[in-house]
Amino acid sequence: MNQNLYFQTNKFDSSKELAEYMYSELEKLGFEPDEPIDSEYMFSIVANVNGVTVDIFMGKNDEETEIPLWQIWPEQRVPFLKKLFGKADRTVETKVKGKLETIVKSIDGVSAVEWGI
Numbered sequence: 001m002n003q004n005l006y007f008q009t010n011k012f013d014s015s016k017e018l019a020e021y022m023y024s025e026l027e028k029l030g031f032e033p034d035e036p037i038d039s040e041y042m043f044s045i046v047a048n049v050n051g052v053t054v055d056i057f058m059g060k061n062d063e064e065t066e067i068p069l070w071q072i073w074p075e076q077r078v079p080f081l082k083k084l085f086g087k088a089d090r091t092v093e094t095k096v097k098g099k100l101e102t103i104v105k106s107i108d109g110v111s112a113v114e115w116g117i
Contacts, residue, residue, distance in 0.1 A: 002073055002075060003073065003116060003117055004071040004072065004115070004116060004117070005071065005072050005073060005097070005100055005101060005104060005113070005114075005115055006061070006070070006071050006112065006113070006114055006115075006116055007069075007070055007071075007072075007104050007107075007110050007111070007112060007113045007114075008065065008067040008068065008069050008110065008111045008112045009067065009068065009070065009107055009109055009110045009111070010067055010068065010109060011108065011109060011110070012068070012070070014060070015042060015043050015058065015059035015060050016036070016038065016043065018043070018058055018059070018060070018072075019036035019043035019045065019058055019059075020036060021107075022036075022045060022056065022072065022100075022103065023036050023045055025103045026045065026047055026056070026103075029099055031047040031048065031049050031054075031096075031099075032047060032048040032049075033045045033046070033047040033048075033056075034046040034047070041059065042057055042059030043057070043058055043059055044056060044057045044058070045058075049092050049095065049096055050092055052076060052077075052092040053076075053077045054074050054075065054076050054077070054092060054093060054096050055074065055075045055077065056072065056074045056075075056096065057073055057074075057075070058070070058072035058073075059071065067111070072100055073097075073100075074093050074096040074097055074100060075093065076088075076092055076093035076096075078090070097115075101113070101115075
């Protein structure tokens with residue numbers, strides 16, 4: 001089961017601002033990101049990481065908190081049969097998770113950074 005990286009910050013006023021920030025940070029890492037896609041309730045960025053396609057989803061959580069709660073998570077594209085039989089190599093997804101956590105922790109004023117369901 002995929003986990004989301006949750007964090008709180010006042011830095012962003014919208015999911016679009018978060019997506020634009022993450023896009024620029026992913027670009028700096030050489031992840032070859034596509035422009036953010038607005039899916040109404042969240043944004044996603046498709047990135048090419050070492051020749052592997054990874055979808056990165058992000059947005060503001062619906063939970064009411066004093067400081068806005070955000071979430072972000074990557075999903076490596078894996079063929080259905082590999083998912084079904086558990087033989088998918090998720091090395092790239094694990095790498096992206098680590099990089100996302102580093103990016104999030106570097107945001108000024110960020111707090112409550114943790115992975116969860």
